Amino acid sequence: MKIVSLIKALGLSAALVTGLAYAQLRVEVSGVGSTQIPIAIASFADEGLMPQQITAIIKDDLTRSGYFRLIDVGTVITETSPVNFDSWKSRGAEALVVGSVQKLSDGRFDVRYKLLDTIKSSTLSGFALAAPPANTRLTAHRIADDIYEKLIGVRGAFSTRIAYVTKAGNEFRLEVADADGDGTQVALRSNEPIISPAWSPDGTKVAYVSFEAKKPVIYVQNLITRERTVIANYKGSNSAPAWSPDGSKLALALSRDGLTQIYLVNANGTGLQRLTQTSGIDTEPQFSADGQYIYFLSDRSGGPQIYRMSANGGDAKRVTFGGSYNITPRISPDGKTLAYISRRDGKFQLYSLDLASGQEQRLSDTVKDESPSFSPNGRYIMYATESGRRGSLAVVSVDGRVKQKLTVQAGDIREPTWGPFMK
CATH class of the missing domain: 3.40.50.10070 (TolB, N-terminal domain)
Structure with a gap:
């Protein structure tokens, strides 16, 4: 698979649907818990x-x-x-x-x-x-x-925050809001696409990819001081930043040496280390909750599937086997569940995988899903989807029973990421 098509499949395309009314998110709830x-x-x-x-x-x-x-x-x-x-x-x-x-x-x-x-x-x-x-x-x-x-019996996540990308006309905005969609604040405005936001473990910074330099560059922005740091601006594509649980490092996907591979870098951008050495495309890294492993997407088996390797690199083990097209891995806070997007029968839908039993569950009934993100208590998954040619956010409980839809009156919302518990 060519890198362009894989990146497009991952939602890294600059082409997003236009039009956004700058407003708070509206929440619609359906379904109830088991009790x-x-x-x-x-x-x-x-x-x-x-x-x-x-x-x-x-x-x-x-x-x-x-x-x-x-x-x-x-x-x-x-x-x-x-x-x-x-x-x-x-x-x-x-x-x-x-x-x-x-x-x-x-x-x-x-x-x-x-x-x-x-x-x-x-x-x-x-x-x-x-x-x-x-x-x-x-x-x-x-x-x-x-x-x-x-x-x-589980810690509540109502006081946490979310981040997402919106587009209004030619303007892209990285926005931060309360978990219920209220209290929206703009962290960054740009006339070029912003993708792949990722919260730091302490909730004070967000890493993201911006195309403002006419190419994908990874930044870390302090949400308190607004200070920005360039983390990766190498030749080719710099994409998919993911924080280590202790906040000291970021895993990245870089094409600086040819095909896109997984790298590790210190949180200030120093100490670049290559982790994968394959003839395929490796991207979308995500640390396990204990920091011991990195889950990532690779086409080394002929199609996009999810693999796991040591956080120090080395041999990788394939994790997903249901379906021929599985992308965007996200790991639950307790490390027991993998969420991802799977394409089956032409539909891109949210799935979860119990890593111990290998049991799969489809969690969404929409057909153009992307960018899943666990709540910090592990009870819910937020993801982006499309309705009426407009991007919106959705939330589903991990058992699939409770569903929420977050929309604005008119506009396009993508790339959600759920922030950590705040001290």
């Missing part, structure tokens, strides 16, 4: 003092997850109010969320929250946060994260 927990969320006392009602944000987060069924409360209950647990049990609620808001003298808000177990008539969790007005949404997301973790 839904009935939960009542009371309005927090005096939450109207804050720029937004935090209980509405908490409800949206939990509903979007697919694992909760909200029970209408219709009243305000503070964290110090007496609770009739039997009454809530009779209404079918297994958990109750209560709280209050107070404005502090320095302009911040004291947000107090408590999660109650109505079955055991006990307190499951609770805390207080002093939040500036600008952190209203973040505060609500953190409360939703705590509820999710205490009731599901």
